[in-house]
Amino acid sequence: MKKLLLATALVALSGGIAAAQTVRLGTEGAYPPFNFIDDAGNVAGFERELGDELCKRAGLTCEWVTNDWDSIIPNLQSGNYDVIIAGMSITDEREKVVDFSENYVPPADSAYVGLSADADVKTGVVSAQVGTIQAGYVAESGATLLEFPTPDETVAAVRNGEAVAVFADKDFLAPYVAESNGELSFVGPDIPLGGGVGLAFRESDDELREKFNAAIKAMKAEGVLNPLIEKHFGAAAKKF
Amino acid sequence: MFSSCADPKTLEGLSWLLCYLTSGKHIDFYWSFLTVLTLLVVTAPAAMAFGFAGAMAARSQFLPLRLLGKVYTAMVRGVPDIVFFLFFVIALDQGIEWMKHQVVCPDWSEPIRQGLEFRVCPEAKVPSGSSAQIWHQIYGFTLAVFTFAIVFGAFAANVLYGAMGAVPRAQLETAEAYGMSHRQVFRRILVPQMWTYALPGLSNLWMILIKATPLLFLLGVKDIVYWARELGSAKTQAYAFPHPDWRLWYFLGLLVVYLCMTRVSELILARLTARLSHGQATAGGEAMRRAAQ
Known part of the structure; x- marks a missing residue:
């Protein structure tokens, strides 16, 4: 019962x-x-x-x-x-x-985006979304990794100077760069990541x-x- | 919402702003204020009930009950809120599904735990996988209320326990001299008098509860802070209303809302304090007596 x-x-x-x-x-x-x-x-x-x-x-x-x-x-x-x-x-x-x-x-390319095309992505602070393949790549690249819970915050960090560049899927970053009136630009060559x-x-x-x-x-x-x-x-x- | 908003990219100035502020997402944002208020209105009495039960248990003459009350307050107060909201809720959810699984699928042969996966039979899912999203939301909200009530109930229990101990012994002794039983003393003398001692502590808890509501998002309920962040973040042309990073404005708006909420609470609590001090054997009650003379 x-x-x-x-x-x-x-x-x-x-x-x-x-x-x-x-x-x-x-x-x-x-x-x-x-x-x-x-x-x-x-x-x-x-x-x-x-x-x-x-x-x-x-x-x-x-x-x-x-x-x-x-x-x-x-x-x-x-x-x-x-x-x-x-x-x-x-x-x-x-x-x-x-x-x-x-x-x-x-399999698509990832890319760095910074305020200038010569941003130091090798040793500077680079933002990426937590738990992504890009975050793993940055951690191993020698740069200082700055993680954020949402993708938008990773781009905002570059705009307000917390990071010199953001590393993410190029497909995601492309509209941000295109619509920034020249404020943001791609840094260095594209990097193929993931399957x-x-x-x-x-x-x-x-x-x-x-x-x-x-x-x-x-x-x-x-x-x-x-x-x-x-x-x-x-x-x-x-x-x- | 308005027919003129059908093609937002052609709009400018005020009409753009009007359409923007009445987009479906913003309507969800406005509704989330109601979600938060509902949570507060439901959780406060629920937490109070937990607190009252906890305090009564902690004062009990019966040892196991007393231990239960003390362990509840000590344990829950000791665990960080965020841990509680991450792990307890998952455990509660899985516990409910596990129990339902035992009842509705007694013939299920596969193990429920497969490595990291938790697999009960489809009939045992709560709410069932095919029910509408609204049921999932209601279920999430209920879990949230329950968790908030347990956490804040433990703090309230300690406050009430202290308040019960603060009622002057002479008051209780007089009642006993009139021949009242333990229960009668508790109900007629102790409880009515303890509120004045409990109120400062309880008002603290209320203020903390107001500010703790963003923890709702951890439980999958979209609250005002989630929406402010989502709406304020920069929007590309993929959206109907592209705009730069506006989080600052949204969060300033929230700041005003939170300050209003605490201000209203303060006003109400001040009136309540005055009312409860009336005729009490405390400094506050004494001051009121003098003023009335």
């Missing part, structure tokens, strides 16, 4: 009758043009369009959830959402804790991963992924 009462209480708490399984897509919502919260308050950007298309192809009902970048992997593991779709680069280190899908953005951007899944979720993999493959084969990349990242972006 007690068990029954407990079960009833918990079912009531969980709210709503279980319908068809919904797949929850976790994103950061602060990394334009990959993903951001648009002015209507919804998740938008390249990954929004891609995610919706993938769900449609895989025949899944999907729901968007935003989560801090910092805790995005732990929250996947504890089951708060089922997929990470947040511009996450495929790296060996992350492969140890999550499983990646096939990449949907080819492209992929979706991340729990290691026990192979079935779901295969569904998304099939959808990504189909999009690549039909040639609809490249135009989508070009639409959001510009004509100069790397394509498949």
